[in-house]
Amino acid sequence: MLKRLDNLLEQFNGNNIDAFLINAVPNIRYLTNFTGEDAFLLVASKKLFLIVDSRFTVQAEGEVFEGVEVLEYKAPFINYFKDFLLKEKVHWLGVEKNRMALNLYLSLSSLSFLKIVFLDNVVEDLRIVKDLQEVEKIKKACAISSKSFSETLAVIKEGITERDIASELEYRFKRNGGAKPSFDTIVASGKRGALPHGLASDKKIIPHELIVMDFGVFFDGYASDTTRMVCVGEPTGEEKKVFEVVRKAQEIGRNFVQKGISASEVDMKVRKFIQDEGYGDYFIHGLGHGVGLEIHESPRLNTDSKTILDENMVITVEPGVYLPGKFGIRVEDTMLVGKESSVILTELPHEIYIV
Amino acid sequence: MLKRLDNLLEQFNGNNIDAFLINAVPNIRYLTNFTGEDAFLLVASKKLFLIVDSRFTVQAEGEVFEGVEVLEYKAPFINYFKDFLLKEKVHWLGVEKNRMALNLYLSLSSLSFLKIVFLDNVVEDLRIVKDLQEVEKIKKACAISSKSFSETLAVIKEGITERDIASELEYRFKRNGGAKPSFDTIVASGKRGALPHGLASDKKIIPHELIVMDFGVFFDGYASDTTRMVCVGEPTGEEKKVFEVVRKAQEIGRNFVQKGISASEVDMKVRKFIQDEGYGDYFIHGLGHGVGLEIHESPRLNTDSKTILDENMVITVEPGVYLPGKFGIRVEDTMLVGKESSVILTELPHEIYIV
Numbered sequence: 001m002l003k004r005l006d007n008l009l010e011q012f013n014g015n016n017i018d019a020f021l022i023n024a025v026p027n028i029r030y031l032t033n034f035t036g037e038d039a040f041l042l043v044a045s046k047k048l049f050l051i052v053d054s055r056f057t058v059q060a061e062g063e064v065f066e067g068v069e070v071l072e073y074k075a076p077f078i079n080y081f082k083d084f085l086l087k088e089k090v091h092w093l094g095v096e097k098n099r100m101a102l103n104l105y106l107s108l109s110s111l112s113f114l115k116i117v118f119l120d121n122v123v124e125d126l127r128i129v130k131d132l133q134e135v136e137k138i139k140k141a142c143a144i145s146s147k148s149f150s151e152t153l154a155v156i157k158e159g160i161t162e163r164d165i166a167s168e169l170e171y172r173f174k175r176n177g178g179a180k181p182s183f184d185t186i187v188a189s190g191k192r193g194a195l196p197h198g199l200a201s202d203k204k205i206i207p208h209e210l211i212v213m214d215f216g217v218f219f220d221g222y223a224s225d226t227t228r229m230v231c232v233g234e235p236t237g238e239e240k241k242v243f244e245v246v247r248k249a250q251e252i253g254r255n256f257v258q259k260g261i262s263a264s265e266v267d268m269k270v271r272k273f274i275q276d277e278g279y280g281d282y283f284i285h286g287l288g289h290g291v292g293l294e295i296h297e298s299p300r301l302n303t304d305s306k307t308i309l310d311e312n313m314v315i316t317v318e319p320g321v322y323l324p325g326k327f328g329i330r331v332e333d334t335m336l337v338g339k340e341s342s343v344i345l346t347e348l349p350h351e352i353y354i355v
Numbered sequence: 356m357l358k359r360l361d362n363l364l365e366q367f368n369g370n371n372i373d374a375f376l377i378n379a380v381p382n383i384r385y386l387t388n389f390t391g392e393d394a395f396l397l398v399a400s401k402k403l404f405l406i407v408d409s410r411f412t413v414q415a416e417g418e419v420f421e422g423v424e425v426l427e428y429k430a431p432f433i434n435y436f437k438d439f440l441l442k443e444k445v446h447w448l449g450v451e452k453n454r455m456a457l458n459l460y461l462s463l464s465s466l467s468f469l470k471i472v473f474l475d476n477v478v479e480d481l482r483i484v485k486d487l488q489e490v491e492k493i494k495k496a497c498a499i500s501s502k503s504f505s506e507t508l509a510v511i512k513e514g515i516t517e518r519d520i521a522s523e524l525e526y527r528f529k530r531n532g533g534a535k536p537s538f539d540t541i542v543a544s545g546k547r548g549a550l551p552h553g554l555a556s557d558k559k560i561i562p563h564e565l566i567v568m569d570f571g572v573f574f575d576g577y578a579s580d581t582t583r584m585v586c587v588g589e590p591t592g593e594e595k596k597v598f599e600v601v602r603k604a605q606e607i608g609r610n611f612v613q614k615g616i617s618a619s620e621v622d623m624k625v626r627k628f629i630q631d632e633g634y635g636d637y638f639i640h641g642l643g644h645g646v647g648l649e650i651h652e653s654p655r656l657n658t659d660s661k662t663i664l665d666e667n668m669v670i671t672v673e674p675g676v677y678l679p680g681k682f683g684i685r686v687e688d689t690m691l692v693g694k695e696s697s698v699i700l701t702e703l704p705h706e707i708y709i710v
Contacts, residue, residue, distance in 0.1 A: 036552060054639040055551045058679055075659075100457040102450075106473075118461075167529030174522030180539065196410045197391060199534075284409040304430075324413055 193328035227332035582687035
């Protein structure tokens with residue numbers, strides 16, 4: 001994994017820092033392979049120090065990439081860290097502006113020998129383009145979630161609760177080799193579908209109501225993200241019509257995604273189509289987001305995004321139309337951006353699943 | 356829920372602030388009943404403003420307690436918030452020192468009309484003592500997890516993987532009415548048991564190896580936390596002996612917990628017992644922690660804790676002994692602190708479960 005470290009060290013030039021303190025868990029995992037949920041990573045010249053408390057020492061020593069040194073601190077961290085910075089002669093310390101807790105910043109600010117330099121999205125920007133190992137893990141996560149969804153369709157019927165559907169799906173995630181859901185599974189039926197974040201509730205499934213299922217799983221640290229629509233029996237005319245708008249919008253987005261296209265352009269193209277169909281006011285979120293060690297990461301696909309898509313970025317394309325008090329519809333895939341087109345990683349037909 | 360708000364407003368006296376910005380999700384849930392994962396809460400004089408983006412507006416309006424006003428912002432938050440603070444004539448703004456993101460703090464710092472006041476654990480301290488509704492939810496979470504654990508014992512046998520055991524347990528959590536695991540389920544067998552945070556892996560269960568199972572579930576936002584030891588067949592002599600030390604230590608802790616006792620004293624009493632038995636170096640974490648809307652919250656039960664236990668606090672008692680390269684043992688209950696004793700909420704026999 002020296003490539004990742006090399007890429008990071010390149011960022012040091014021009015920043016004039018002696019060391020870089022990283023405390024965002026997914027960034028630490030990316031650079032060290034440590035899978036625990038609590039640690040600090042100090043990158044100093046060519047060395048990486050992973051600083052953990054006694055709960056994680058043995059685990060960290062067993063997990064980290066070659067070249068990462070594991071150190072154990074006793075709380076409070078700041079006392080240990082102060083001595084360490086003095087020993088390593090660190091005066092200019094880079095910190096993760098978007099990730100650091102205020103409390104830690106205030107503690108560091110009180111160290112008179114230290115100058116703090118704010119760095120923005122340094123590791124996040126490295127993580128936008130996935131390497132081969134990462135793509136394989138995301139593919140596997142996507143395959144597990146597609147298989148689990150297909151299996152779960154068999155249990156969806158009138159009277160089952162949204163929660164039970166989520167439970168059946170998540171059980172299959174694990175049985176099929178996944179670690180855990182990559183976010184709280186959304187199963188939102190009927191009116192609840194109009195809540196973009198309608199977590200599975202005790203509401204029972206009623207025939208002819210559309211069900212939004214938005215789900216994903218982690219495999220070896222990497223996430224998948226899919227949304228499909230399900231219905232017990234046939235949906236009604238209006239729902240079918242709006243579904244067709246969203247399905248087509250999503251297809252337009254997918255077909256447009258490739259290296260060199262700007263993320264905001266993809267968002268705007270899809271948004272324009274939905275506006276032209278008369279539902280522009282009801283598409284109330286961005287078109288998509290990056291997927292990797294986090295379920296939501298760079299790049300963002302929205303009107304303001306500055307990202308130009310590049311090969312081996314992994315993103316979602318997920319337009320939705322939400323009609324409050326009536327129903328909601330979203331269709332979503334996780335996609336691997338390619339040179340002249342893109343690949344759907346969450347392979348599943350895009351139609352409404354009539355069960 | 357006016358009581359919670361009253362308690363909060365009492366904290367205002369003496370702090371000389373015009374308003375208090377709360378952005379920790381569990382604190383927002385506690386004060387407003389909003390269950391989404393992204394929002395800002397501004398408490399100004401006697402008013403609560405819950406500020407969300409368009410994904411959450413409908414949901415928030417349906418969920419919040421009476422007296423909470425829902426407002427919708429368009430990103431970036433800071434632009435919207437600046438205008439709002441000016442309109443509400445807020446100059447002295449309290450913020451959550453232990454919860455706020457550095458980035459938001461830096462944005463707020465750049466507003467010239469604003470003075471920022473750091474507040475420490477204001478809402479967390481209110482949350483330490485649970486009210487009746489909260490206790491009922493925690494009891495229910497504990498009951499679901501105990502029932503699910505008992506049911507899962509039937510599937511544990513030679514050759515099943517740790518991951519499959521976790522999967523079976525979590526499936527039962529949902530089937531029994533729980534929302535999701537309150538933390539990543541730990542199933543750590545044999546040598547892996549010596550990792551205090553040994554998440555369920557693909558390791559297969561071998562007879563006579565001890566299995567640490569540390570698990571919990573959320574019910575209506577509230578967590579449970581339990582650890583029990585399981586073994587396929589009889590454990591060996593040394594493991595039995597160390598188990599007896601830990602079991603006894605946990606019992607001593609449980610029996611000592613009541614209103615008026617200091618949290619550090621409970622930790623020290625249990626620690627002393629384990630030291631006297633010769634395993635002091637292998638009890639490498641604090642004795643316990645509060646449980647509520649978060650799986651780890653105030654109070655802490657460790658050597659440095661300043662908390663005096665009070666009625667209706669909910670805490671864990673969880674001593675452990677970890678012998679690297681050999682095995683690990685932990686026994687844990689979630690307990691409701693009472694006036695003259697305490698109640699185990701995670702009712703399950705404390706013996707090794709021989710399956």
